[in-house]
Amino acid sequence: HLSVHEAGKSDCGVKSNIKSIPGVMTIRGCAYAGSKGVVWGPIKDMIHISHGPVGCGQYSWGSRRNYYVGTTGIDTFVTLQFTSDFQEKDIVFGGDKKVTKLIDELQELFPLNRGITIQSECPIGLIGDDIEAVSREKSKEYGGKTIVPVRCEGFRGVSQSLGHHIANDAIRDWIFDKSAPEAGSKFQPTAYDVAIIGDYNIGGDAWSSRILLEEMGLRVIAQWSGDGSLAELEATPKAKLNILHCYRSMN
Numbered sequence: 001h002l003s004v005h006e007a008g009k010s011d012c013g014v015k016s017n018i019k020s021i022p023g024v025m026t027i028r029g030c031a032y033a034g035s036k037g038v039v040w041g042p043i044k045d046m047i048h049i050s051h052g053p054v055g056c057g058q059y060s061w062g063s064r065r066n067y068y069v070g071t072t073g074i075d076t077f078v079t080l081q082f083t084s085d086f087q088e089k090d091i092v093f094g095g096d097k098k099v100t101k102l103i104d105e106l107q108e109l110f111p112l113n114r115g116i117t118i119q120s121e122c123p124i125g126l127i128g129d130d131i132e133a134v135s136r137e138k139s140k141e142y143g144g145k146t147i148v149p150v151r152c153e154g155f156r157g158v159s160q161s162l163g164h165h166i167a168n169d170a171i172r173d174w175i176f177d178k179s180a181p182e183a184g185s186k187f188q189p190t191a192y193d194v195a196i197i198g199d200y201n202i203g204g205d206a207w208s209s210r211i212l213l214e215e216m217g218l219r220v221i222a223q224w225s226g227d228g229s230l231a232e233l234e235a236t237p238k239a240k241l242n243i244l245h246c247y248r249s250m251n
Helices: 031-040 054-059 088-093 096-109 122-127 129-140 160-176 205-215 232-236
Strands: 046-051 115-120 147-152 194-198 219-225 241-244
Touching: 031 054, 031 147, 031 160, 046 054, 046 096, 088 122, 096 115, 096 129, 115 129, 115 160, 122 160, 129 147, 160 194, 160 232, 194 205, 194 232, 205 219, 205 232, 219 232
Parallel strands: 046 115, 115 147, 194 219, 194 241
Antiparallel strands: none
16 A cells, blocks of 8 residues: 555554455455465376366466476376356356366366365355365265365455465365275385475475485475375375474464
């Protein structure tokens, strides 16, 4: 804000640290931005659906320097934007059928994806779409495929930080807690396994940390979530130590 300060008045009219109004365009982040743009978005071998109007997905797409290694459309999907493109009729009739069809289309177009998340935008929570039921149904249909509903509607919080926590809770509930005992059976643990968490590889910083840790003799089995993968998420509970970069990004 810009305002002219008048002599004798203590308030110049500039306001800060106040809550954003849901539905009003703002440069500040929200719970959705924290989940989709920060925690889930960098997980490269999964497809992350922006479930709602196209604007939120566009806002969170391609604006962060989340570096990763891979081939787009094959084992990485970071630079692609997937949205259910909600319209007025979807607000009236609901979006469950639309996101169900979207998941089928994604499976046909990108069969090599390792998993899918449904990142809910504000209208999804307001109209009561049951993204959990859709996730369970489609996961069963596709042979136990990892499909994660994330209740990160923007109105849940005015900061991205809450979105980080909602996203991490979803990882706990839909990846860790849903894993079968035999999941990750090919993983061979060592006494030096560590996980780097709360690091999104902005400009390659997670790679720098990883090099140093590996030169010390440690084995980095997971990066959360920059240049990360579903397999690394699943392996994380087997780490001997979690090394935390940004505590506001993790529970």
